[in-house]
């Protein structure tokens with residue numbers, strides 16, 4: 001494997017900037033997505049990697065009055081063991097606990113989950129439902145992209161080849177409802193047939209669906225419906241808005257019809273139950 005191992009962020013950004021955009025260095029953090037390709041995709045061996053693991057600036061979770069910032073090397077485990085996250089953002093912890101097993105939770109990063117861009121990812125929906133902002137850095141400076149505007153197509157995102165994600169920022173606010181639901185063929189070590197993250201805060205309802213479109217996405221028609229009509233009386237009340245928001249497909253994991261029906265059900269249960277508990 002050809003890899004360079006910069007000692008700090010400035011050196012990493014220099015190395016990225018020096019490469020032509022048709023053969024960029026490929027950042028590698030936990031490697032839990034990238035290494036899966038290693039045995040099966042010959043191009044994975046030809047590429048040169050930028051190993052991020054020595055970049056202390058990107059480590060850990062940081063709380064301020066305004067936000068929780070996940071460094072780009074923050075793993076799922078870093079969040080699972082963070083007491084404030086358990087109290088204030090249980091939705092993050094719930095999704096982290098659903099990612100693979102402990103080995104993957106301790107190596108895999110939230111930033112890697114974002115860049116990998118799987119429509120079935122577990123980290124992305126909860127980050128999106130919490131209004132997260134992706135902080136990107138390059139030799140030319142920093143820019144910020146709200147996660148709900150990050151994806152431009154199937155596994156394609158706003159990150160340019162010479163940029164790194166340096167952090168993911170989650171604004172702090174009271175969130176009365178926080179729900180993450182992953183529907184898979186078994187309780188652990190599964191890829192979602194349907195994923196759902198729901199929050200309600202002063203910013204309004206956020207409904208984010210996974211595995212029902214070519215990217216993970218917010219569901220504006222469902223959010224509007226909940227805002228205007230409140231908690232529904234039956235799952236069927238969500239059907240029309242749901243059809244506007246998502247376009248599931250048949251694939252090896254499930255059928256389009258199953259996905260649409262189940263998404264409506266789990267959303268109904270999540271908002272009813274969440275509202276009852278929130279009082």
Ligand SMILES: Cc1cc2nc3c(=O)[nH]c(=O)nc-3n(C[C@H](O)[C@H](O)[C@H](O)COP(=O)(O)OP(=O)(O)OC[C@H]3O[C@@H](n4cnc5c(N)ncnc54)[C@H](O)[C@@H]3O)c2cc1C
Nearest residue numbers: 029030031032033034099100108109112113115121122165
């Ligand atoms: C056995 C197994 C089970 C899994 N189970 C789940 C699951 O249940 N749910 C789930 O969502 N995922 C799952 N995954 C996928 C994976 O673990 C996650 O997507 C993880 O978050 C990826 O993070 P990473 O740090 O390992 O990424 P890497 O493999 O290091 O990188 C992934 C992508 O992100 C890019 N990248 C990483 N960091 C940066 C950065 N800072 N800036 C720019 N680009 C960057 C890389 O270039 C690459 O394109 C599983 C994987 C395995 C092998």
